[in-house]
Amino acid sequence: MIHYPRHHTTRYMKFTALTLAIALLMTACGGGKKRDKQEASTPTKTEQVGKVHFFLETSASMGGYLNGGTTFKDVVSDVVTKANQLRPVSLNTISGKTQPVSGDVNTFVAQMATTPLATGKSSELHKIFREVGERAKGNDVAIFVSDCILSFPDADIKRDPEVNRNNASSTLKNSIYDQFATFSKQGIGATVLAYTSPFNGTYYTYQNQKQKLAGEQRPFYIWIIGKQSLVGTFAGQLLESLSTTPAKRLDFGAAGALKAYDLLFSANKSGDWRAERNNVTEIEMGRKAKPVEFAIAVNLNALPGYAQEETYLQKNLNVAVDNGAVKLVKVQRKAALNTDRMSDREQKLLSQNTHVLTFHVDNLFDETATVTLKLPVRFDSWYTNWSTMDDRTATGRQGKTFALEHLMTGVREAYQTSGNEFAAMSIKLSKN
Template sequence: MAGVLQSCNLAPKEEETPTVKADTINQINFFLETSASMGGYLSGGTAFKDIVSEFANKLSQIEPVRKPLAIYTISQEAQPYEGGVDRFVTSLATVPLANARSSELHSIFKQVGEKARNGNVAILVSDCILSFPDEDIKKNPQINVTDASSVLKNEINRQFAMLSKDTINATVYAYSSAFNGTYYDYQNKKQKLNGEQRPFYIWIIGKQRVLNLFNQKLQASLTTKPDKQLSFGGGSTITDYNLFFTLNRQGENWNADGQRITNLKGVRADRPAEFSIGLNLSGLPSYAQTEAYLTKNLTVMAGNAGVKLLTIQPKDKVDAKATEKLKTNESRMLSESTHILTFKVTQLFENQTPVTVKLPVRYDTWYLDQSTMDDRTAAGREGKTFALQHLMNGVRDAYETGSGSDKSFINLTITLEQ
């Protein structure tokens, strides 16, 4: 076997940064609910028409997407909309699209969810009012109040549980718009509204990696940002990180070795060690990536050792001067990270101390304030959607498998050694 000779005078070749191929979306499927309850959003000059038009236009421009944007209207069964984006946008202003029978949301979500498979993204625009069919309400006018928390919630849960099993996640954007037309309360009684502000929602559903890519591209392009936002799912718990040797380093002699910090014998309060790790949080819901959420919810446990989380920085806020000193390998590690966490060690009592860093799953609950169980008066429905809490809780439960309190977005272990 021939040997390989290498001159000891040659510096080792620097590691090249790998090229990461971006995920490609197969197709974007856009659904507009057209039951009669949606008609008031399409009458007159409304924010709804502006926002839906912008969505349709921006969706047609997102790249890379293999197939053209597919548009559907839906109340009972989804109907392909022929004519493309330009005609659809014009129809929002000139054609009474929302004139179909009342719809059942669990049936709609089933059809929309089927279009979110195989690298596709499915989007639904709806007022998201949970309701039994007309004939059931005629028999029992209180059925929407008495059975929304059981029957309707569980129907929604069933649809999203099937999606969750296939790692298909969901993001919901909440908006508000003037409503000019007939509003149907939970007893199906008609009320004429003239400019009353009503919430509506845009759901985005797709496989985890495809959905993350899509949301990033969409949010960067939107002029009108949502009033509220919530993501369901998020994939597997993050357990990997990059441990830096140079970045934000303080203290002498310690070494970085994989997932361990070694040679910390001399550490003490007046001679601390500081080190940083890099995390890629791009797979988390967008709200869970914010500095505010991380600062409030990230926990660090190190027994009786003196370990403190000093800073949480999005990568773009890291001091440029600090990055100039990085070797090629650490520059690559930084490029792979979205956030940098810096820790301070002031005392160690054991030869080996595990430090656990956790970010528990906490879903935002803004929807509770936006839900009502009596929408028969303007005061009762102001800025609220009937039974929204039961819809959202049904979806949330589908993604909270096992004990919700034990689920974590992040669960890391860093070993400190003297």
């Protein structure tokens, strides 16, 4: 037997222990054939709304909503009070120009019940939206309440009683378009909540004729305007707390086409493949190979609320492949995933997204292929049924707003021209 000096034996034992530790560490870090090179990103901090700037339109046409017991007063009081619980609210009235309201939210709610507020002249909505939008900068959000009747100034109507009807689809619509196109370029979006309420007072037709109404149901609208990444979340929080659900809702986005995604490397995975730099590589294909499915996580917070619905995404997401056949098989909110077996870094990827989209690879005709995903911009059109071009009779205006279709069309066109897709992404696939 050969006897080694004691210090040699000690060095040998230390070396052996170090070698074993390194081997164990490499195994723990994912050794084996199908290792993933996907790097986890640090979750981004959630943005918070700064202040909420509330505006109540007080042109004379709004007076009937404030007389007697009306749904309008109930809803507006509720909105102001609940919004103030979410973030600090500054209060304003607006017709020709903005007028700050002194006192707190409780004082304002009491004023709606006891003080004549709607005494201003006919308002030009595009100018009002400009003033409201000036407050919706940075992380601040603006709430604007109005009957949303498009109109020229009183003097123009006096000169030509048909000026509103003859020019609603051109001059008035394009004035609205111009203002919201500016918002869109600034990344400012809008959510519209539509309600109806008894109206007790003087109604002004498109010709400025006065008609006394007693309890006739009239529409009104609440606009939430601000940075698109904040508006959707804030509107959702506000709606959850309100006592009265709106009859309709419409979301206008300003975020541009979403291009970012995170390829998940175990969630909903089927078949043999690996994740490498956000692409699906080393895919095993053939008769004996297992069916291949992969999933990506996407953050759709910046999209309008209806465009985040699972059914909408399943129906409208276009999937195209240049050298193969791939189809969308499942759309899930991230909360629907079981994360028990996910690694920490995959959970970090998931945490900064809202949805998971799972795809099935039917075939690859070449060594590589590119999957292109596009979600086209589509807006709801319920407002066409809420619009009239002749409001001089109860039948003509029942449940409708003069020229609402042209107002909403102007807004819709402003956002559609900024990008015709909510999302546009591409994923590379390659065989083993």
